[in-house]
Amino acid sequence: MAKDKTKAGGFRETPLDGSGTPRSSPPQEQGLEFSDSLVNMYTAFKDQVYNPKSVLYPSCGFDASPSKVFDNVTFVDIEDGNQGCVKKLQEAGLHAVNQDIREYKPAEKHDLLILENPSIPTEWASRHLKSGGYVLANNYHGNASWMNKHSDEFSLVGLINSVNDEAKIERNKNGDLGAVLPLESIRESRPLHHLMFIHSLKTGYDEGLPFKREAEIYIFTKK
Numbered sequence: 437m438a439k440d441k442t443k444a445g446g447f448r449e450t451p452l453d454g455s456g457t458p459r460s461s462p463p464q465e466q467g468l469e470f471s472d473s474l475v476n477m478y479t480a481f482k483d484q485v486y487n488p489k490s491v492l493y494p495s496c497g498f499d500a501s502p503s504k505v506f507d508n509v510t511f512v513d514i515e516d517g518n519q520g521c522v523k524k525l526q527e528a529g530l531h532a533v534n535q536d537i538r539e540y541k542p543a544e545k546h547d548l549l550i551l552e553n554p555s556i557p558t559e560w561a562s563r564h565l566k567s568g569g570y571v572l573a574n575n576y577h578g579n580a581s582w583m584n585k586h587s588d589e590f591s592l593v594g595l596i597n598s599v600n601d602e603a604k605i606e607r608n609k610n611g612d613l614g615a616v617l618p619l620e621s622i623r624e625s626r627p628l629h630h631l632m633f634i635h636s637l638k639t640g641y642d643e644g645l646p647f648k649r650e651a652e653i654y655i656f657t658k659k
């Protein structure tokens with residue numbers, strides 16, 4: 437069974453042979469993943485917002501989607517649960533490093549940081565970003581909420597969603613996308629997110645509140 441990444445933050449299990457039934461043969465070696473929706477959203481960002489010179493994608497796993505859009509991407513992964521991903525990326529001719537992002541030392545800071553389900557606190561990676569550089573983050577691990585809360589360091593520029601295979605960018609005009617709802621307002625509509633945010637507030641790890649608008653990708657700049 438192959439993992440076909442179709443959405444930011446999610447995987448769909450799809451048999452490769454198209455039969456609709458899972459195969460019983462031994463699992464195949466994991467290959468690189470490319471998400472059409474992520475590629476569309478990154479393309480919209482590059483065309484409509486900013487064309488970066490140097491991209492950092494920590495905690496990439498097998499997701500090579502940014503390489504379809506951006507020229508100069510550095511993939512960094514410690515291979516904690518995604519064994520072999522760095523070799524696969526390297527075999528595809530991509531610049532990938534098997535390293536803890538806390539040990540990573542770039543020759544020059546990057547001007548775009550991608551955070552997709554990274555399992556790490558934002559600041560472990562954002563210190564490698566230039567002032568004025570951009571972050572494209574999903575909120576599955578609370579990274580976008582964390583940046584929204586730390587408005588002394590980050591500004592919310594906009595949102596990107598993939599709707600019917602088309603990426604739509606919405607700008608944060610007059611701060612209308614940054615306002616947050618009280619946490620209690622999502623207790624019934626999004627019970628799992630509610631629990632996650634309660635937990636993160638307790639642990640302080642991913643502290644932050646939900647956005648007024650949910651999005652697949654949040655665009656921030658670093659001040």
Ligand SMILES: C[S@@+](CC[C@H](N)C(=O)[O-])C[C@H]1O[C@@H](n2cnc3c(N)ncnc32)[C@H](O)[C@@H]1O
Nearest residue numbers: 495496497513514515516518536537552553555
């Ligand atoms: C949930 S996976 C996400 C993979 C990919 N971004 C995606 O959305 O499909 C998290 C990845 O973070 C990596 N990781 C965790 N801690 C890390 C660290 N300190 N430095 C670098 N990579 C790390 C793990 O090895 C794993 O591949």
